[in-house]
Amino acid sequence: xxxxxxxxxxxxGAGPVGLFAVFELGLFDMKCHLIDILDRPGGQCAELYPExxxxxxxxxxxxxxQGLVDKLLEQxxxxxxxxxxxxxxxxxxxxxxxxxxxxxxxxxxxxxxxxVIAAGGGSFQPKRPPIPGIxxxxxxxxxYSVRRxxxxxxxxxxxxxGGDSALDWTLNLQPVAKSVTLVxxxxxFRAAPDSVNKMYALQxxxxxxxxVGQVTGLTGADGKLSSAxxxxxxxDVEVPCTRMLPFFGLTMKLGPIAEWGLNLHENLIPVDxxxxxxxxxGIFAVGDINWYPGKLKLILSGFHEVALMAQAAKRIISPGExxxxxxxxxxxSLQKKLGVVEx
Amino acid sequence: MTKLTFIxxxxxxxxxxxxxxxxxxxxxxxxxxxxxxAECGGACACATCHVYVDEAWTALVGEPEAMxxxxxxxAYDVQPNSRLSCQIKVRDALDGLVVRVPARQG
Ligand SMILES: Cc1cc2nc3c(=O)[nH]c(=O)nc-3n(C[C@H](O)[C@H](O)[C@H](O)COP(=O)(O)OP(=O)(O)OC[C@H]3O[C@@H](n4cnc5c(N)ncnc54)[C@H](O)[C@@H]3O)c2cc1C
Ligand code: FES
Numbered sequence: 001x002x003x004x005x006x007x008x009x010x011x012x013g014a015g016p017v018g019l020f021a022v023f024e025l026g027l028f029d030m031k032c033h034l035i036d037i038l039d040r041p042g043g044q045c046a047e048l049y050p051e052x053x054x055x056x057x058x059x060x061x062x063x064x065x066q067g068l069v070d071k072l073l074e075q076x077x078x079x080x081x082x083x084x085x086x087x088x089x090x091x092x093x094x095x096x097x098x099x100x101x102x103x104x105x106x107x108x109x110x111x112x113x114x115x116v117i118a119a120g121g122g123s124f125q126p127k128r129p130p131i132p133g134i135x136x137x138x139x140x141x142x143x144y145s146v147r148r149x150x151x152x153x154x155x156x157x158x159x160x161x162g163g164d165s166a167l168d169w170t171l172n173l174q175p176v177a178k179s180v181t182l183v184x185x186x187x188x189f190r191a192a193p194d195s196v197n198k199m200y201a202l203q204x205x206x207x208x209x210x211x212v213g214q215v216t217g218l219t220g221a222d223g224k225l226s227s228a229x230x231x232x233x234x235x236d237v238e239v240p241c242t243r244m245l246p247f248f249g250l251t252m253k254l255g256p257i258a259e260w261g262l263n264l265h266e267n268l269i270p271v272d273x274x275x276x277x278x279x280x281x282g283i284f285a286v287g288d289i290n291w292y293p294g295k296l297k298l299i300l301s302g303f304h305e306v307a308l309m310a311q312a313a314k315r316i317i318s319p320g321e322x323x324x325x326x327x328x329x330x331x332x333s334l335q336k337k338l339g340v341v342e343x
Numbered sequence: 344m345t346k347l348t349f350i351x352x353x354x355x356x357x358x359x360x361x362x363x364x365x366x367x368x369x370x371x372x373x374x375x376x377x378x379x380x381a382e383c384g385g386a387c388a389c390a391t392c393h394v395y396v397d398e399a400w401t402a403l404v405g406e407p408e409a410m411x412x413x414x415x416x417x418a419y420d421v422q423p424n425s426r427l428s429c430q431i432k433v434r435d436a437l438d439g440l441v442v443r444v445p446a447r448q449g
Contacts, residue, residue, distance in 0.1 A: 048383060048386065048388045049383070049386050052386055127417065127449065130418070130419030130420065130447065130449050161416070162416050163416075184416070185415075185416055186412075186416075188412070190413045190416070214421065248416075248417050248449075249417050251382075251389075
């Protein structure tokens with residue numbers, strides 16, 4: 001029997017909207033647990049444009065996307081949310097008592113009275129590289145991450161990409177693999193200079209091959225790769241390849257959410273604009289993932305949505321309890337929760 | 344107004360007037376040029392606005408900056424005349440610019 005983590009509210013996605021949901025739910029004493037496939041909070045803000053300034057956050061004439069995430073984390077800290085990173089929420093089911101069971105891709109189980117889907121544009125997943133005919137090899141010879149180094153032992157490994165992941169795995173797997181070919185479109189890298197120097201040193205010693213170019217073709221059968229064709233500055237080169245690790249960054253895909261039995265509208269989850277509830281009572285959707293007439297994919301809209309959603313969530317978690325509307329400026333009870341006056 | 348032409352992958356020409364200061368990508372989106380996706384809205388964060396600059400124009404358009412060069416690593420079939428169209432600003436000197444849309448965006 002696996003351990004079950006229980007919480008009031010399970011939030012799928014730790015983007016800006018999921019983070020601010022913790023605040024609004026926290027004001028009503030609901031405890032939150034957030035799960036994200038990324039290794040850190042912030043969603044699109046942290047992954048796609050951390051250094052870019054955002055100009056339409058009320059009260060902040062200009063704030064960097066990462067700066068906003070940092071401020072949100074500071075703002076929700078009093079509510080002590082729990083985070084689980086590097087996990088994809090793979091399934092969501094309703095239990096007989098009306099609560100929900102959520103399972104991750106690593107089979108961790110969570111139970112919550114309310115689920116808030118703040119999944120943005122979907123979960124961040126590795127981008128499929130622009131190599132024709134790669135699909136049949138995926139999961140058999142082509143992998144987008146390394147779970148066990150042993151899986152690469154004795155293989156002719158081709159690593160494609162020019163960032164830290166590509167360089168780090170080139171260095172880590174070089175002693176294990178039969179041969180390693182690193183393929184990158186140009187001799188400059190987006191990786192730590194130290195790793196790049198180490199890679200060039202190994203190439204000097206003929207311990208690995210660095211090939212400038214782009215992979216244009218694959219050969220093999222039944223999902224088993226045998227070689228890769230690389231278009232380089234001096235024409236095509238064919239290299240032995242029984243395992244490939246392409247590192248082409250991340251893209252957002254709706255992912256397993258499509259299988260949770262919720263109504264969808266063009267890959268978005270329709271909600272009402274009073275509670276931001278989905279077609280299943282007790283499951284809410286906020287931020288970029290939801291849809292309603294007039295929806296704008298703005299952080300500011302997501303913030304508004306979570307404030308209303310929190311009221312509806314409170315009614316589910318504490319039925320019959322009267323919900324009092326209060327300002328954080330003047331309510332001593334809210335200020336105690338925020339830790340700004342003594343409890 | 345500056346004239347701009349996109350040649351889609353199937354050879355269709357899209358001619359348009361572009362405002363100086365706008366990006367080449369923005370004009371593609373405004374005129375629904377097929378094959379320019381621009382998922383990140385011009386933040387140089389997606390590489391789905393990749394174009395080939397017509398050889399006659401490469402010198403005038405110029406070279407990508409480091410951030411764009413990094414992003415180009417994620418594009419499909421990158422050539423010496425590859426650019427991300429959200430990083431090219433329309434200006435008088437580019438009047439008549441021709442760019443080609445690649446077979447696919449990643
Ligand atoms: C380049 C760029 C510039 C932008 N500029 C602005 C701007 O100026 N102003 C503005 O208001 N907005 C801007 N936006 C939009 C803004 O970033 C989004 O509206 C905002 O990030 C949405 O927040 P979110 O929390 O709903 O979702 P996201 O930020 O998309 O976060 C969702 C998170 O959920 C995770 N997730 C999804 N499914 C699962 C699953 N099954 N399991 C685990 N985790 C999952 C994802 O990995 C992700 O981390 C911009 C966006 C981009 C790309
Ligand atoms: S629009 Fe995303 S990089 Fe140009």
